[in-house]
Amino acid sequence: MLTVRVRRLDSTLTRTLSSPPMPVEHVGSRASYQAGCRCLPCRAASAAYMTRYRGARARGRRLLGQLVDATPTMWRLRRLVRAGLTYADIARRLGLRTAALHFARRQRVRLSTACRVHRLARTLLE
Numbered sequence: 757m758l759t760v761r762v763r764r765l766d767s768t769l770t771r772t773l774s775s776p777p778m779p780v781e782h783v784g785s786r787a788s789y790q791a792g793c794r795c796l797p798c799r800a801a802s803a804a805y806m807t808r809y810r811g812a813r814a815r816g817r818r819l820l821g822q823l824v825d826a827t828p829t830m831w832r833l834r835r836l837v838r839a840g841l842t843y844a845d846i847a848r849r850l851g852l853r854t855a856a857l858h859f860a861r862r863q864r865v866r867l868s869t870a871c872r873v874h875r876l877a878r879t880l881l882e
């Protein structure tokens with residue numbers, strides 16, 4: 757087990773150091789950047805996102821992908837659960853993976869997720 761891990765780390769290191777050409781299907785994205793890729797297309801995608809993010813902030817607006825405080829969303833989820841839904845039900849109705857709703861430890865949630873939960877709670881509880 758340990759040997760396998762060491763070998764994997766070693767091959768990762770070797771790959772990083774020798775930096776072979778990117779596979780053709782690798783297109784830069786902010787998600788890849790956040791996962792640790794530092795190739796030029798990924799850095800460019802992340803920089804473009806940050807430019808949009810700062811621009812939106814400067815105009816007093818928010819981006820759907822940004823993280824916001826999860827507290828109101830957690831309260832809405834609890835109300836939905838008290839009304840008889842399970843996290844799996846809620847996730848399915850929102851088109852999300854169940855894991856996307858377990859953010860209590862992170863304390864922050866994507867604005868898009870917060871909006872979906874808010875809309876569902878309004879629809880079902882009010």
Ligand SMILES: [Zn+2]
Pocket residue numbers: 782783784785788789793794795796797798799
């Ligand atoms: Zn990349």
